[in-house]
Amino acid sequence: DISEDGKLTEVAVYVAEDGTGPRHLVFHPNNQYAYLVGELDSSLTVLRYNEADGSFEEIQKVPTLPEDFTDFNSGAAVRVSKDGRFVYSSNRGHNSLVVFEVTEDGAGLNFIQRRSTEGDFPRDFDLDPTNKFLVCANQNSDNLTLYRRNAETGELTTIQKDVYAPECVCVLFEK
Numbered sequence: 001d002i003s004e005d006g007k008l009t010e011v012a013v014y015v016a017e018d019g020t021g022p023r024h025l026v027f028h029p030n031n032q033y034a035y036l037v038g039e040l041d042s043s044l045t046v047l048r049y050n051e052a053d054g055s056f057e058e059i060q061k062v063p064t065l066p067e068d069f070t071d072f073n074s075g076a077a078v079r080v081s082k083d084g085r086f087v088y089s090s091n092r093g094h095n096s097l098v099v100f101e102v103t104e105d106g107a108g109l110n111f112i113q114r115r116s117t118e119g120d121f122p123r124d125f126d127l128d129p130t131n132k133f134l135v136c137a138n139q140n141s142d143n144l145t146l147y148r149r150n151a152e153t154g155e156l157t158t159i160q161k162d163v164y165a166p167e168c169v170c171v172l173f174e175k
Contacts (some may be wrong), residue, residue: 012054014047017061024077029084033059033106037078037089044078044089044100046109059107064089064098066114077124082131086112086154090122090136097125097136097147099154112154118145118161126171133159137168144168 003009016022021040027049028034034056036045042065047056064075073093080087080102087100087109095117100109119138127134127149134147134156144163147156 012050012056014056016045017058020045021075023075026078026080026087028080028102028106029082030106035078035080035087035089035109037064037075039074039076042073042075042091042094044075044087044098044109046107048107060109062100062109062111064091064096065094069094076122079125079127079134081127081149081151081154083151088125088127088134090117090125092121092123095120095122095138097122097134097156099156101154113156115147115156115158118158119143123169124171126173128173129175135171135173137165137171139167139169142166142168144171 019041020038023037023039025034025036034047034049044062046060048059073091076090076092078089085102089098097115099113101112117136119141121140122136123139125136136145144165146160148159
């Protein structure tokens with residue numbers, strides 16, 4: 001809340017599980033759920049949002065990495081498709097994008113696909129305004145990767161992987 005003197009006042013606090021390292025959070029289009037990417041444990045947490053008091057309740061937590069991956073990784077970005085049917089997350093280290101199908105009107109996630117970012121250290125990515133394409137920025141390899149997005153399955157197909165972009169750290173489409 002914002003007080004009359006323009007100062008913010010705390011209304012609720014969400015405490016993530018130790019070792020999660022909350023990085024980014026996005027809301028489902030229905031505003032009843034949010035998805036939190038864990039930078040430290042490479043996870044995606046589904047949170048129920050209570051608009052009345054601003055609180056979050058953890059509903060589900062899923063890994064973004066394959067079970068057999070043991071090298072360094074950190075979760076990076078998270079996005080939701082406009083139709084609310086799919087959630088996308090990125091892994092820096094494993095260098096992958098992960099696609100999840102949204103279930104239960106936003107309360108659940110099912111793994112669909114894990115796709116290479118075709119570069120090193122995917123710092124950010126975004127869906128274009130039509131949601132037909134996704135662009136991923138690979139910071140250490142100085143390249144952007146373009147994917148076509150299947151609206152029915154949520155799956156990504158690589159279209160181009162050699163767009164030069166030095167030290168790219170953010171992808172943002174004008175909406």
